[in-house]
Amino acid sequence: MIVLLTWTYRSPKGAETIFRSEEMSAEQAVLIAEDLAKTGRAKQVNFVDRFDSSWTLKELKGYLKGIETEPHNIIVYFDGGFDWETKAAGVGCVIYYDQNGKSYRLRKNASITGLTSNNDAEYAALHLCLQELELLGVHHLPVRIIGDSRVVINHLTEEWPVIEKDLYSWAEKIEEKMDALGLQPEYELVSRKKNSEADRLAVQALAGTEIMATIEKR
Known part of the structure; x- marks a missing residue:
């Protein structure tokens, strides 16, 4: 599955802005989202697929786990x-x-x-x-x-x-x-x-x- 990430970034002084990534594989997107979470400054991380469906990190990880043994x-x-x-x-x-x-x-x-x-x-x-x-x-x-x-x-x-x-x-x-x-x-x-x-x-x-x-x- 191909998705893109959207997330809200909050600076140490409280300023916020929304970022949107380029398209990438769902597996790569999960790795990046988990790395963003470690910074403590990325909020409301979501994934959007090519059919405009929105996924949370938990939902996308569950999906990837479910299809792992299938083509x-x-x-x-x-x-x-x-x-x-x-x-x-x-x-x-x-x-x-x-x-x-x-x-x-x-x-x-x-x-x-x-x-x-x-x-x-x-x-x-x-x-x-x-x-x-x-x-x-x-x-x-x-x-x-x-x-x-x-x-x-x-x-x-x-x-x-x-x-x-x-x-x-x-x-x-x-x-x-x-x-x-x-x-x-x-x-x-x-x-x-x-x-x-x-x-x-x-x-x-x-x-x-x-x-x-x-x-x-x-």
């Missing part, structure tokens, strides 16, 4: 590719997550038939990611979702209306899956270069090379 700090990269000549599609999914004090990277791709466009393939790639999150047991958590598909990202953030019937069906399927898992998605549009790992998996799937691997990051 959390989820970052998802997705990409899809479509071959117009063969009508074949390849989809790639990369999931970064923390669990039991360790960090992991999951990579998965798949070849798919029956799609009609590159946009279909992009949606199918994101759907594959959600299926993998479900298999990991991820639920009721914020999830950062990153891709280079302007269509998919802008549809799901409601920046653009979904006009095409098949894409509307995909968007509904994605949102239904999000709701079923209780996920709080935060979408981010990046360049293809910054999405190269998922892109490479999609290309490999189109070439017939299927990959499923999870490694611990050191």
Whole structure:
């Protein structure tokens, strides 16, 4: 979870002002808040997440303790590719997550038939990611979702209306899956270069090379 801190600072002479930090991981924010408390001059320390929910130090520490043994700090990269000549599609999914004090990277791709466009393939790639999150047991958590598909990202953030019937069906399927898992998605549009790992998996799937691997990051 990404949060920012707000706290009231009181000087030795009684002057007060409110400070607001930059965004950081919840774990880092807790460490800073505890250090601020040692000064005796920081009052009313609160944490605000990206959904504008406010947390006390006790609440945030309890939350972090509760998810320690489950996958959390989820970052998802997705990409899809479509071959117009063969009508074949390849989809790639990369999931970064923390669990039991360790960090992991999951990579998965798949070849798919029956799609009609590159946009279909992009949606199918994101759907594959959600299926993998479900298999990991991820639920009721914020999830950062990153891709280079302007269509998919802008549809799901409601920046653009979904006009095409098949894409509307995909968007509904994605949102239904999000709701079923209780996920709080935060979408981010990046360049293809910054999405190269998922892109490479999609290309490999189109070439017939299927990959499923999870490694611990050191």
